[in-house]
Amino acid sequence: MASVEDYVARIEETCGEEKDFIVIFKYDKKEQVVAKILEKAKIEKSISAIIFELTFKDVSFRLYGTGKAIFRNLKDKSELRNVLVDLLL
């Protein structure tokens, strides 16, 4: 059965007052991840089709074509995990 770990290489909690999460997707799955996310999330803004400002279930985040995403205003890692489950699985 597929899991979030199949797609996510690493999650970094940023330092700084903004407690954002940077999700780094597995390099060999990045195209698949970007496609999945773009299918489910609402595109608010796209820059040169390589950077996407998205919202999904009241969560705003930015997705980069390089296979990285920055999630803002989440309570903790478990909330992030729930969002990723909904987005990726």
Add this chain to the structure above:
Amino acid sequence: MFDPYKVRQDFPILKRKINNHPLIYFDNAATSQKPKQVIEVIKNFYENHNANVHRAVHTLSQEASELYEKAHEEVANFINANGVEEVVFVRGTTEAINLVAYAWGLRNLKKGDEVIVSLMEHHSNIVPWEILSKINGFNVKYAEVNGDGTLNYEAFEDMISSKTKIVCISHVSNFSGVINDVKRVAKVAHEHGALTLIDGAQSVPHLPINVKDLDVDFLAFSGHKMLGPTGIGALYGKREILEEMEPFQGGGEMIREVSFNTITRRCSITWNDLPWKFEAGTPNVCGGVGLMEAVRYLRKLGMENVKAHECMLTEYAMQRMQGCQKVKIYGPKDVSIKCGIIPFNVEGLSSHDVALFLDNYGIMIRSGFHCAQPLHEIFKLRSSARVSFYIYNTREEVDRFIEVLKEIEQV
């Protein structure tokens, strides 16, 4: 003549492409890239000279010992120390500071004493003193900084007293690149009977350093920020102070003798000579050899040339960044009092967004607190982005960075 384009040919990693763009490495304050000369010397050490150092009589050990001792000598010469006795190899700046905190501070600081650190310190020059203050009961006092990130010398001079036993301050701020006048700080400290510990992590790789002229008591720095490998760095200490200090860690290498009294059933231990007294266990021999090669590389370039090149790049980058409408730069505008570090933010974006955006174009920069949270809090910054230059960076790279920065402004 210093030629960054020629220098670049020595750095294999700079040929890489990241996200289909040529790599632009502007995160040098975090760690530097390594020239092929350093990479080759590490490979050669393991292929031809690897052995444990000291005490063994076989040929390989003799070769490894000679290389390791020579490495201390080269580093000592690089900072104009009196000799190898004054240069202790450690893992890096953090370990060097902890060495002073525990080997000197634990025995010499007591309730009622004061340690002065500045508000611009990296966490590694704050946390050890705060931890130790909980054990020994002394006070940690914070020297103020001015609005442009420079040290407030007047406030520092008002703060210091006969209670102050050591002043711990960075030579160059890892946030703003401000160069502190540590010679002045050391003079004032000595007038009050206090020692000085200088965090040289951001200065030794970028400026000519003469510890005799600066008259500092301790200087801590890391090899990996100055072209050397990770896991190796040095603590300079004045010989007479190091001699009086007890060891930091116990083990092999740092002892001359562990003699067992069969009647009292106790061991009597005598310490090894300096600097080995502070290098317990098998040291990072290969790291030392790599650091030696890094120092040789920098000496060939000339530290005055290194400083001038970074100063030129910083001035150019700041001037171009000031042309970006949404970019706010922090720290002093006068490049003569700073090294090649520029902290900034882009209006409406978090520093992490800026770093991720630049990464998309192969440009590596830092974002966050840079382990200098107190200074961010003083300046009321949620975080900051930071570019930092070194010998292989060029004006063309700055131009490309500005191009992408202007794109970011449109987000």
